[in-house]
Amino acid sequence: MKVKATTKDGKMTIYLAGELDHNAAREAMFEIERQIDEKLPRDCVIDMSGLAFMDSSGIAVILKTYKRMHESGGRLWVENVPKQPMRVLDAAGIERIIRITILSE
Amino acid sequence: MKEINSLKMEFLSKSVNEGFARTAVAAFASQLDPTLEELGDIKTAVSEAVTNCIVHAYPQSIGRIMVRAKIYADNTLEILVRDWGRGIADIDRARAPMFTTGGEERSGMGFTIMESFTDRMTVRSREGSGTTVRMWRKIAVRR
Numbered sequence: 001m002k003v004k005a006t007t008k009d010g011k012m013t014i015y016l017a018g019e020l021d022h023n024a025a026r027e028a029m030f031e032i033e034r035q036i037d038e039k040l041p042r043d044c045v046i047d048m049s050g051l052a053f054m055d056s057s058g059i060a061v062i063l064k065t066y067k068r069m070h071e072s073g074g075r076l077w078v079e080n081v082p083k084q085p086m087r088v089l090d091a092a093g094i095e096r097i098i099r100i101t102i103l104s105e
Numbered sequence: 106m107k108e109i110n111s112l113k114m115e116f117l118s119k120s121v122n123e124g125f126a127r128t129a130v131a132a133f134a135s136q137l138d139p140t141l142e143e144l145g146d147i148k149t150a151v152s153e154a155v156t157n158c159i160v161h162a163y164p165q166s167i168g169r170i171m172v173r174a175k176i177y178a179d180n181t182l183e184i185l186v187r188d189w190g191r192g193i194a195d196i197d198r199a200r201a202p203m204f205t206t207g208g209e210e211r212s213g214m215g216f217t218i219m220e221s222f223t224d225r226m227t228v229r230s231r232e233g234s235g236t237t238v239r240m241w242r243k244i245a246v247r248r
Contacts, residue, residue, distance in 0.1 A: 022156040023120035025210065053127075053145075055152040059212035084145035091221040092202075092214045 002050070003031040005039070012041035014065075017050030020085075025057040032065055044069050049080035049103050058085060059092050066098055077101075107178040110136065115171045118163045118188070120156075126172055127151040133174050134182050137244040146222040147182065147242060153215040154186035154238045160207050162190025162236060181243045184223075192232040200228065 001024035002017040014032055018024065036044065046062060048054070062078060069076040077099040081089065086102055094100065112133045116122045127148040134147050151172070158170045173185040193199045200220070205213035220226050223240040230236040 019124060021120075021123050021152055022160065023123050029210075053148060053152075055149050055156065056212045056214040056218050057156065057210075059214055060210055063212060064209055083142065084149070087142070087145065087222070088149060088218060091218050092212065 001028055003028050003035075005032075005035040007039045007041055010042035011045065012036065012039055012043070013045045013047055015047045015050060017052075019053040020051055020058040020061065021053065021055050022057040025061055029061050029064060032061070033068065036065075036068060040072070041074065043075045046076070046078045047080050048078060048082065048085055051082055051085050054085035054088055056088065056092065058088065059094060062089075062094065062098065106181070108175055109178055110176045112174045113171070114173075115169055118159045118168050118170050118190075120159050122170070123152055123155050123159070126155045126170075130172065130174050130184060134176075134244070137176060137180055137182060138247060139244045140247075143242070143244055147184070150219045150222045150240055150242070151184060151186070153219045154184070154240070157215055157238070158186065158188040158190065158236070160211065161193070162188040164191070179243065180246055181224075181241055184240045184242075185237065186239075187235065187237045189235040192234055193228070193230040193236055194232055196228050196230055 004015040006013050066076045079101045080103040081100055082103045130151045131144050131148045168190055171187045175183040198204055200216040202217045203213040205211040223242045225241045227239045
């Protein structure tokens with residue numbers, strides 16, 4: 001699991017790569033919170049194009065990040081979601097809360 | 106239904122084994138010639154079931170987890186995930202979407218995802234003696 005972040009004009013993009021499961025989630029969340037605390041972005045995007053696998057642990061990561069951004073009045077959306085993670089997000093109905101775009105192939 | 110092949114493995118409830126378990130079952134299931142989507146569903150369902158054992162069955166300790174997979178003549182894959190942990194007091198509540206005792210780190214969607222990614226799921230549990238989750242998924246025959 002790799003977490004990388006870039007910030008431009010107050011918008012942070014967090015790139016997740018590898019397999020996001022329960023084993024990887026704690027470290028991923030720690031790194032995301034560290035980046036947000038350091039850069040204090042206005043808005044935040046989670047880019048999932050590099051994810052090879054995600055289970056419901058990823059939903060918890062997204063919802064926690066959403067809460068964190070919401071507290072400071074910022075927005076969060078999720079971009080470039082590959083097929084397998086998208087099926088997990090669909091099953092959980094996350095799109096009712098957070099804007100999601102699918103990875104185009 | 107006639108059993109064609111079977112796999113049984115046992116490992117410790119360490120979260121590093123989540124990846125091992127789902128990959129092993131997916132490799133076993135690949136003889137059914139599943140699509141990438143079917144394989145992804147199987148991996149996800151196994152990952153959720155094994156994570157439940159690690160987080161909920163053995164919250165403060167390390168215990169054993171058994172995974173058994175069977176292939177039947179009608180192209181159905183059966184997956185059984187069993188632990189000898191603390192058990193589930195109220196199975197209906199545990200299966201409900203968004204319900205979790207796992208705090209902020211868990212989404213409460215594990216059982217919901219297992220249910221929607223398989224054809225059928227049963228949960229048997231007794232407090233203090235463990236939980237057995239069984240899932241069935243029929244893989245479409247492609248020509």
